Amino acid sequence: MGVRLYMGLVHFPVYNKNHEKIASAITTLDIHDLARLAKTYDVKRVFIVTPLDDQQKLARRVLSHWIQGYGGRYNRHRKEALECVSVVESLKQAMGRIQEIEGEPPLIIATDAANQEERSISWIDARQAIWSNQVVALMFGTAWGLHEEVIKEANRVLTPIPGKGGYNHLSVRTAAAIILDRLAG
């Protein structure tokens, strides 16, 4: 039996460099990288979360090119990966979709480069939740990370990836890769 694992890539609300609440722009490479990771680690669906109309359109155009358009004929592995991506306007909408699919709400685990003492969950416990067949949604923040509103909506916050000498500035793509490999690999 597979895991019941979901991922969300959040573009709003996130922080900018000055710790202000913003909506970040979509990096199309992120969509590809997360979809390919999802396919590798048996993640059921990836949600690209943005409330901005033009950004949703951009994301959908990328998906359509690689699923229905020329991209799909050019590279079927990419098509196969991108088919598991959905564009949604909010975290709430993503959670609603998961509830529809699974018939129960997911355990929402937020990821953050900073340690969140409250409600933190260890790598071992997160892995255990996933492999005991709980429905789990891993939330990743773009820009300077998930806004505290998202952190508060989550049930738990994953312990950060410890960098040598305290360096903890990975891209969301590579952080997601490491986290998926540790939890679902």
Added chain:
Amino acid sequence: MGVRLYMGLVHFPVYNKNHEKIASAITTLDIHDLARLAKTYDVKRVFIVTPLDDQQKLARRVLSHWIQGYGGRYNRHRKEALECVSVVESLKQAMGRIQEIEGEPPLIIATDAANQEERSISWIDARQAIWSNQVVALMFGTAWGLHEEVIKEANRVLTPIPGKGGYNHLSVRTAAAIILDRLAG
């Protein structure tokens, strides 16, 4: 004592989709992602390998923007990461640099999405080599992966990352993240 670990991102010779030998174009995001990974996992230097003049110039322009230019003032974490990146024209030149720094040649470990029976090295043995303070250079291929010429120049080839259902089409950025976390994390 830290590890004596190096990384190379090879743009030539690599394969294209039709298994032809090509020089791939630089993806500037790769330089950032690999530099940030290097900083996180204590990698001593990242070599961007390309024989193409204009591509070397592009890579150096990115580095210069983030190290000496505005980027360095805007984001010091990025500056700190990109300072460990060098642009070289060949694998041989990269290996020469490592020899100069360390006073001995590295164990060259190539990474490949396909299993290479000959000279393959397990994750455990590769981790052991790194942590027993051997000089190790991990080689990553862009496009459709390292050309067999590079595979032949390497001392060993790392066992591939096993994807669920045989899917093994990660981006080089996310594959490098997973490999570094497993070997040097």
